[in-house]
Amino acid sequence: MLVASMNPCPCGYYNHPYRQCICGPGVVQRYLSKISGPLLDRIDIHVEIVPVPFEKLAESQPSETSKNVRERVIKARMIQLERFKDTPNVHCNAQMSSKQLRKYAELNDEAMTMLKNAMLKLNLSARAYDRILKVARTISDLDNSENIETHHISEAITYRNLDREGWAG
Numbered sequence: 001m002l003v004a005s006m007n008p009c010p011c012g013y014y015n016h017p018y019r020q021c022i023c024g025p026g027v028v029q030r031y032l033s034k035i036s037g038p039l040l041d042r043i044d045i046h047v048e049i050v051p052v053p054f055e056k057l058a059e060s061q062p063s064e065t066s067k068n069v070r071e072r073v074i075k076a077r078m079i080q081l082e083r084f085k086d087t088p089n090v091h092c093n094a095q096m097s098s099k100q101l102r103k104y105a106e107l108n109d110e111a112m113t114m115l116k117n118a119m120l121k122l123n124l125s126a127r128a129y130d131r132i133l134k135v136a137r138t139i140s141d142l143d144n145s146e147n148i149e150t151h152h153i154s155e156a157i158t159y160r161n162l163d164r165e166g167w168a169g
């Protein structure tokens with residue numbers, strides 16, 4: 001598993017909630033374009049992390065415990081082992097072929113329309129399309145849902161942050 005992080009721009013404050021980015025015109029775009037599209041396409045999940053204000057940090061909001069998350073992950077892995085038990089060399093959703101995607105990541109009309117619109121609006125590549133379907137399949141497995149529902153697809157689309165035209169566009 002590859003986990004990587006980067007600054008949003010050379011000065012580090014692009015999209016910062018209350019500090020000004022001082023990078024000149026085109027600088028943010030140039031900074032991001034150092035990472036090639038094909039490389040970004042191969043990374044399943046892109047998420048933008050913005051600084052958390054102190055008041056939020058200090059709030060003692062109950063969140064899901066690591067123990068609970070771990071149990072959900074183990075369950076989702078079991079679902080995938082069962083799904084691919086007859087397919088050698090495929091153990092998890094990320095490894096699905098296009099043919100398996102069509103079989104195991106079938107979308108209802110509403111979810112399909114949402115994905116189509118997102119593809120057009122965000123100008124996503126065919127590779128990004130496959131990634132979204134695979135990630136949506138995993139989100140629905142984590143949700144213990146047999147079908148990929150519209151909210152699973154919409155969540156998966158939000159994980160393609162760096163494909164967005166809006167990013168430094």
Ligand SMILES: [Zn+2]
Nearest residue numbers: 009011021023
């Ligand atoms: Zn900047």
